Amino acid sequence: MAFLELHEVVKSFGRNTVVRGLSLNVDKGEFVSLLGGSGCGKTTTLRMIAGFETPTDGSILVGGKDVSRVPPNRRNLGMVFQNYALFPNMSVRRNIGFGLRIAGKHGAEVERRVDEMLELIHMEEFAQRYPHQLSGGQQQRVALARAIAIQPQALLLDEPLSALDAKIRVRLRDDIRAIQQKLGITTIYVTHDQEEALSISDRVAVMREGLIEQIGAPFEIYNRPATPYVAAFIGTQNLLGATVIDPAAGIVSVEGQSLEAGHPLDAKVGEELRLRVRPEALSLGRSGPNRLGGRVASQKLLGSIVRLVVRVGDTEVFMDGFNDPLLKLPAVGEAVTLSFSPEACTFAEPGAEPIAAAALEDEEETP
Amino acid sequence: MKKRSRKAFSWLWFMIGILYFFIPLLSSFLFSLRGKKGVLSFVAYQHVFADPQFLKTFSFSLEMAIFTVIVGLALIVPTAIWVHLRVPKAKPILDVFALLPFVIPPVILAFGLIRSYSRPPLALVQTPALLVAGYVIVAFPYIYRSVDAGLRAMDLRGLTEAAQSLGSGWLSTIFRVILPNLRTALLSAVFLTFAIVIGELTLAVLLAWPAFGPYMALVGRNLAYEPAALAILSFALTWGSIAIIQAVSRGTPGGRSNLGGTH
Numbered sequence: 272m273a274f275l276e277l278h279e280v281v282k283s284f285g286r287n288t289v290v291r292g293l294s295l296n297v298d299k300g301e302f303v304s305l306l307g308g309s310g311c312g313k314t315t316t317l318r319m320i321a322g323f324e325t326p327t328d329g330s331i332l333v334g335g336k337d338v339s340r341v342p343p344n345r346r347n348l349g350m351v352f353q354n355y356a357l358f359p360n361m362s363v364r365r366n367i368g369f370g371l372r373i374a375g376k377h378g379a380e381v382e383r384r385v386d387e388m389l390e391l392i393h394m395e396e397f398a399q400r401y402p403h404q405l406s407g408g409q410q411q412r413v414a415l416a417r418a419i420a421i422q423p424q425a426l427l428l429d430e431p432l433s434a435l436d437a438k439i440r441v442r443l444r445d446d447i448r449a450i451q452q453k454l455g456i457t458t459i460y461v462t463h464d465q466e467e468a469l470s471i472s473d474r475v476a477v478m479r480e481g482l483i484e485q486i487g488a489p490f491e492i493y494n495r496p497a498t499p500y501v502a503a504f505i506g507t508q509n510l511l512g513a514t515v516i517d518p519a520a521g522i523v524s525v526e527g528q529s530l531e532a533g534h535p536l537d538a539k540v541g542e543e544l545r546l547r548v549r550p551e552a553l554s555l556g557r558s559g560p561n562r563l564g565g566r567v568a569s570q571k572l573l574g575s576i577v578r579l580v581v582r583v584g585d586t587e588v589f590m591d592g593f594n595d596p597l598l599k600l601p602a603v604g605e606a607v608t609l610s611f612s613p614e615a616c617t618f619a620e621p622g623a624e625p626i627a628a629a630a631l632e633d634e635e636e637t638p
Numbered sequence: 639m640k641k642r643s644r645k646a647f648s649w650l651w652f653m654i655g656i657l658y659f660f661i662p663l664l665s666s667f668l669f670s671l672r673g674k675k676g677v678l679s680f681v682a683y684q685h686v687f688a689d690p691q692f693l694k695t696f697s698f699s700l701e702m703a704i705f706t707v708i709v710g711l712a713l714i715v716p717t718a719i720w721v722h723l724r725v726p727k728a729k730p731i732l733d734v735f736a737l738l739p740f741v742i743p744p745v746i747l748a749f750g751l752i753r754s755y756s757r758p759p760l761a762l763v764q765t766p767a768l769l770v771a772g773y774v775i776v777a778f779p780y781i782y783r784s785v786d787a788g789l790r791a792m793d794l795r796g797l798t799e800a801a802q803s804l805g806s807g808w809l810s811t812i813f814r815v816i817l818p819n820l821r822t823a824l825l826s827a828v829f830l831t832f833a834i835v836i837g838e839l840t841l842a843v844l845l846a847w848p849a850f851g852p853y854m855a856l857v858g859r860n861l862a863y864e865p866a867a868l869a870i871l872s873f874a875l876t877w878g879s880i881a882i883i884q885a886v887s888r889g890t891p892g893g894r895s896n897l898g899g900t901h
């Protein structure tokens with residue numbers, strides 16, 4: 272039995288059903304991310320676990336005990352908020368010790384535990400400061416320390432890094448993961464940032480409209496998306512219009528060029544499908560069995576990655592490669608051949624994807 | 639050129655404001671010193687302090703102010719917190735309530751109180767409780783506005799939820815988290831209430847209590863220099879209490895950051 276369980280949890284606000292029978296099992300010590308676009312119900316789900324919202328239906332179990340109706344202050348779950356929510360009237364030391372003093376711990380014990388926490392977040396020298404004297408990243412560290420000081424049964428984080436600069440975000444996210452692994456604390460992490468979710472989680476749950484669309488290890492989510500939505504939501508996909516030529520042999524034609532699917536297709540001859548292939552699965556040259564000829568339309572430098580935009584017939588195809596200083600990229604207008612393996616292709620019904628793709632344009636979360 | 643003239647202009651306005659404020663104060667002060675013919679003296683002040691009625695009425699009003707503050711805060715602070723957290727839709731209703739004391743003249747309020755509370759089971763006219771009740775109504779807008787502004791200035795929901803997730807129940811959340819962050823707002827509510835209650839005239843007269851307001855009115859009608867001395871005294875008291883409040887809120891940790899209401 273899992274340590275934290277959600278059974279068919281439903282949450283409605285008036286007539287608006289926000290979470291629609293969501294089930295989730297999290298093992299002890301596991302780090303699970305809830306990933307999804309804005310408004311898909313991530314925060315609501317987390318708040319139900321924390322006890323700030325009561326499920327309309329279903330149940331939430333922690334350690335085998337149904338806590339659905341237990342008030343938040345009796346659940347012993349640590350919570351970290353997007354805007355830190357540190358107590359402005361208390362020093363860092365008192366903020367971290369707050370939960371312990373509430374629990375009636377003795378002065379010396381509180382001090383010892385607070386010192387431990389300060390060491391854990393590397394902020395010993397800031398103990399006497401007040402929240403307004405700290406940077407955003409430091410405040411969030413203190414908030415994290417405050418939440419785990421009480422040795423909660425689980426740690427809940429709601430977009431804890433969204434208010435921070437990109438650089439600090441990456442550092443703090445690695446710190447969060449390191450601390451979580453060191454303490455072995457069960458963690459649920461809400462984010463709309465797929466890179467964040469994929470990089471620190473044991474498992475990622477991709478949410479859509481109040482349900483979990485797919486849950487699995489980051490590699491699984493990325494490489495074997497179970498639904499068109501997940502495929503479109505995670506990473507970048509090339510979508511190519513493909514006509515079925517030989518379903519049994521798995522042969523299709525894209526822009527008049529024949530390609531292998533690697534497996535038989537459940538479709539009729541002449542049927543239109545969509546072929547999905549990730550930009551990083553493509554390479555220049557004739558190394559793979561599937562080849563597409565086209566002309567370079569442009570190059571984009573994305574930091575460590577170079578993206579080549581190649582025009583194949585009427586379609587623009589992205590190809591990503593490492594930004595190697597020795598790399599000699601083809602010039603714009605040059606004819607190139609892209610190749611990829613049959614295993615890199617997946618297929619979908621036409622029209623299935625643009626809808627899902629539209630749902631990912633939500634970089635900004637309203638707090 | 640243009641910039642300079644604009645600056646001069648704002649200074650001019652500032653000076654006019656200062657003069658508007660200080661000239662009456664200064665002339666009252668000078669006038670209060672003329673109790674003895676030909677020389678400047680504090681004889682008017684001596685008279686004021688020598689009058690046993692001064693101390694009696696003043697301490698009565700002070701007592702009323704203290705009760706008003708206690709009852710008012712006990713009534714309004716939890717209500718405001720509750721409305722902010724749980725029923726934000728009810729805020730406009732409270733806002734309307736906060737206007738009523740300005741719309742309803744104190745005379746009407748006094749007669750209403752007398753009519754409602756002069757018969758059993760609520761024969762309160764004989765007790766100062768009714769006066770305090772009236773003062774709470776009069777002070778309500780000031781207390782509510784201060785508390786409301788204080789609650790707005792902090793992340794009430796976030797802080798409350800953070801405290802709850804750390805195991806804190808409602809009482810400790812209010813006393814350890816909300817009230818300390820509300821200190822400046824509470825101090826200004828207390829101060830405004832004192833200022834209102836100590837000078838209040840209508841309710842005290844109509845409910846027939848020997849308060850400081852009626853005493854000042856009486857002195858003002860019968861004497862010349864002493865009222866000016868009283869005015870200066872109450873002014874000094876007012877500024878004295880502001881200074882005390884400032885000192886108190888600066889002396890404690892966290893007070894500094896709270897003085898501006900937020901940061």
Ligand SMILES: Nc1ncnc2c1ncn2[C@@H]1O[C@H](COP(=O)(O)OP(=O)(O)O)[C@@H](O)[C@H]1O
Pocket residue numbers: 284287289307308309310311312313314315316
């Ligand atoms: N207290 C509430 N009352 C009414 N609607 C709410 C409330 N909280 C959230 N919602 C609605 O529920 C939906 C999901 O919200 P939320 O869980 O915050 O999404 P996410 O965190 O995934 O962006 C949104 O459409 C939001 O407007």
Ligand SMILES: [Mg+2]
Pocket residue numbers: 313314315430636
């Ligand atoms: Mg959210």
